[in-house]
Amino acid sequence: MISSLEKERLGFAPQLLDVFKTKPEDTETFELLGATRFRNGKTDKKTLRSIKNICVILSGGPASGGHNVICGIFDAVQKSKSESVIYGSIAGPGGLVKGNLKQINANLVNKYRNHGGFDMLGTGRTKLDKEEQFESIIKVCEKKSINVIFVIGGDDSNTNAAIMDDYFKSKGVDIAVIGVPKTIDGDLKNKNIEITFGFDSATKMYSETIGNIENDAVSSRKYYHFIRVMGRSASHIAL
Helix, strand or coil: CCHHHHHHHHHCCCCCCCHHCHHHEEEEEEEECCCCEECCCCCHHCCCCCCEEEEEEEECCCCCCHHHHHEEEEEEEHCCCCHHHHHHHECHHEEEHHHHHECHHHHHHHHHHCCCCCCCCCCCCCCCCCCHHHHHHHHHHHHHEEEEEEEECCHHHHHHHHHHHHHHHHHHCCCCEEEEECCCCCCCEECEEEECCCCCHHHHHHHHHHHHHHHHHHHHHCCCCCCCCCCCCCCHCCC
């Protein structure tokens, strides 16, 4: 038995950006730092690829929205009527190295819609920088017919993604690696990335909590409060 609030949470459909509503042939691509980027409007059919199966990796610290990224990928595959299978890497990048994968289906996805945390798959901080790791990943992907990998994570995780993609390209391996910028630190930002998911949720939560402490402080006038927030050296949350 779930509450009315839980029913509403599970049934909520996040707004989809226009760039994700178009078909691939309606999307203009451009190259930046060796990676394919997309703009809504035009086509470049040379970038289209045949997706077999997909692997998603939750990496680094949890941030609100991680589960919804997986839900969005699952919904897109279902909408396209593709027969592609989506696998999740258990406990972060290390799961893919070891071949520890979980198949993601509708029953699993629907339990985690609009829920925070990374507990659908678990997370980890395995550093991918060794040839034997990449060769192991290639073998796992060949066995499972995976040719697209999504890495959902922050700066270290996306560094993993970039190094992995470079290795695949150097070996002529046809596996696309897509980094999804996730961090509450807000330190993955440029003209193409307005904000990382997780940052907005973290700053709003901290603002509410600090506001409550302020009210308590001016009411009791008994204590000084020193509040330490996350955000690493970037300090965007504190600012």
